[in-house]
Amino acid sequence: MSANRRVVITQNFFDEVSLDFLRANGCAAEIVKLSAGQTEATLDVAAIKDVVGDAAGWIVGHARITREVLEALPQLQVVSRRGVGYERVDIEAARDLGRVVTIAAGGNDATVADQVIGMMIAVGRRFREAHAQMQAGPWKILLGTDLYRRTVGIIGLGRIGRSLVQRLRGFEADILVATPNPDGDYAAQTGVRFVDLETIWRESDYISVHAPLTPATRHMINTDTIAKMKPGAIIINTARGGLVSDADLLAALSAGHLGGAGLDVFESESDPSMKSVTDALLALPNVVAAPHAGASTREGLDRTNMIAAECVVAVLDGKKPADACVVVDGR
Structure with missing residues (x-):
């Protein structure tokens, strides 16, 4: 001792x-x-x-x-x-x-997975926009989109990714997973489909990132990959700032190509020069954000x-x- x-x-x-x-x-x-x-x-x-x-x-x-x-x-x-x-x-x-x-x-895997589901629903059902619209008045119904039976792409299948799969099965989602280590037994047990990233970009209604931040994964979501996504797709990043190019995400959201984003992490956390991009993202009505609080x-x-x-x-x-x-x- x-x-x-x-x-x-x-x-x-x-x-x-x-x-x-x-x-x-x-x-x-x-x-x-x-x-x-x-x-x-x-x-x-x-x-x-x-x-x-x-x-x-x-x-x-x-x-x-x-x-x-x-x-x-x-x-x-x-x-x-x-x-x-x-x-x-x-x-x-x-x-x-x-x-x-x-x-x-x-x-904290269950805690973060809960947050991902919350962000998917909050962005898809436009909770932030509806709340602001009700405050401003007059009340008006804003059409959102379901999570039920939609296609969800998960990038990375660690503990949090697997916890997310458990929750998404309750929504009868079509779950796509991109991971370096596909597991056939796990796919048979859960009904997930292991696919490549191109399929994730092309088919997903919601995309949730759960990869480590490395030189290979930095800015894996960028202008080029966003262009391959469905119009109206929703991006969730609760993993690490830098997996998503925040500037490219801002441009795509501002142009109306994406349906929205749920963000718990930002590039400005480690790069103060990105603060203006973070501020612009926070100002968008179809962004639901938290201050790296997914485990909290x-x-x-x-x-x-x-x-x-x-x-x-x-x-x-x-x-x-x-x-x-x-x-x-x-x-």
């Missing part, structure tokens, strides 16, 4: 049950409140060093954890992400420096908090966290 059991938590909404779990397992756990105007994503190396200090465990969200950051924190044994993405962590550096990086696998329900955060805490305790006890949670183990 590690002598250093100090654990720093820089995420908001960390619940008392998960905090008590850490403390019951011998951790000196503390929730750090950042200064006004600060977020994890804005912290530089000096600020991170000041916040994390000699902690052995760090439960983190969106901070950029570079080689320089890890070298500045020699006591840090485990970086435990309360989430499932890890593109902000230098995995090679963590391995080289003997650190463990984990994610909260399985904690009380229940979803409670689950991911506990998984993140369990990973920290396992590492500090000299044990291995659950396989699905381990991104890299450099010990």
